[in-house]
Amino acid sequence: MIKLGIIGTNWITEQFVNACDITKSFELTHVYSRTTQKAQQFIDDLKKTEIRVSTDLNEFFKSDDFDTVYIASPNGLHFGQAKLALENGKNVIVEKPSTSTVREFTILDDLAHENKLFLFEAARHIHEPIFKKIQEYVDDNRSELSGATISYMKYSSRYDAFKAGKLPNIFNPKFSGGALYDLGVYTIYDAVVLFGQPDKVGYTPEVLSSGIDGSGSLTLKYPDFDVNMLIGKTKNSYLQSEIYFNKKTLLMDSGGDITHIKLADENKNITTIPTQKSDNPMDSEASEFARIINENDQETYEKLLKYARIVNRILEQARTSAGLVFGADEEK
Ligand SMILES: NC(=O)c1ccc[n+]([C@@H]2O[C@H](COP(=O)([O-])OP(=O)(O)OC[C@H]3O[C@@H](n4cnc5c(N)ncnc54)[C@H](OP(=O)(O)O)[C@@H]3O)[C@@H](O)[C@H]2O)c1
DSSP: OEEEEEEOOSHHHHHHHHHHHHHTOEEEEEEEOSSHHHHHHHHHHTTOOSOEEESOHHHHHHOSSOSEEEEOSOHHHHHHHHHHHHHTTOEEEEESSSOSSHHHHHHHHHHHHHTTOOEEEEOGGGGSHHHHHHHHHHHHTGGGOOEEEEEEEOOOTTHHHHHTTOOOGGGOGGGTOSHIIIIIHHHHHHHHHHHOOOSEEEEEEEEOTTSSEEEEEEEEEOSSOEEEEEEESSSOOOOOEEEEETTEEEEESOSSSOOOEEEEOTTOOEEEOOOOOOSSTTHHHHHHHHHHHHHTOHHHHHHHHHHHHHHHHHHHHHHHHTTOOOGGGGOO
């Protein structure tokens, strides 16, 4: 059983702990929160007992009642917390995007290797059976591959507060917020896992008054085709995402939360490709992380880390090419 500590008490952590329970491979033992009250509320909501609470991060990481931490704090805090975890001998599962800069990613990558620990970026969707089905189709038809258009725009529940003059973490450059780092990370993962590392990256954002991107269009250039992406947190898009194979097109209902896939053939007939979709979108990643840890599957681990390295590099290239500055850029 993998003993689990968690950071962050929002709904996403609850979803991850529920996914861990489904795998029967993790046992939640320790919750860190800035306040005891929030930690206790989180534990009560999960109907769990005998779970230790810490409000001091050093005390949390020095404890020996967990070996793996799941970090779901605002993006800008991931690096410092993940670094402390690795320095204290804990495996890390950190929410996407794991870091704000390539420099930060490299430090974590090196620390994980030096200490023989696991560092996972929680890009949940690439572990789902529906994504594997897309990957299978792309692999079988790679010689026909001729580009993609990927869309992922969701009006953020926090955008109203932003428009009312508040500064929620996800719209704050201090916490590495914005459409690219929040939702673009999914569409970039799509491209990196399916098509590999692009040659060139270009990002055109709509910049909000706080200095982050509310939405934007991102192009990844590959030697033989382009992948165009629309991402945004200030509007809802109902566009399909598409992968082109000359006269055939694979259709996905979303770039980041894929629930249906279809194939349009050369005669424009559209058929649904049967797939499975779990109620909890995080259970596939939770069981894969547990399997890799338990079996010490270094080959799969290194493959995932390589994806994360490329994705984090693309995020930084896209952001800096558009002149978007984060608090983390100053912490050198
Ligand atoms: N994979 C997915 O499907 C998915 C979905 C949503 C979010 N996420 C990721 O999960 C992470 C958290 O996102 P979120 O929307 O839950 O973030 P959030 O609500 O801004 O913060 C998450 C938690 O971090 C702590 N926190 C908040 N503000 C803080 C501050 N100023 N200083 C220190 N701690 C603070 C809070 O826990 P305490 O009050 O208990 O300390 C809070 O519950 C992000 O990296 C995001 O990208 C992933």
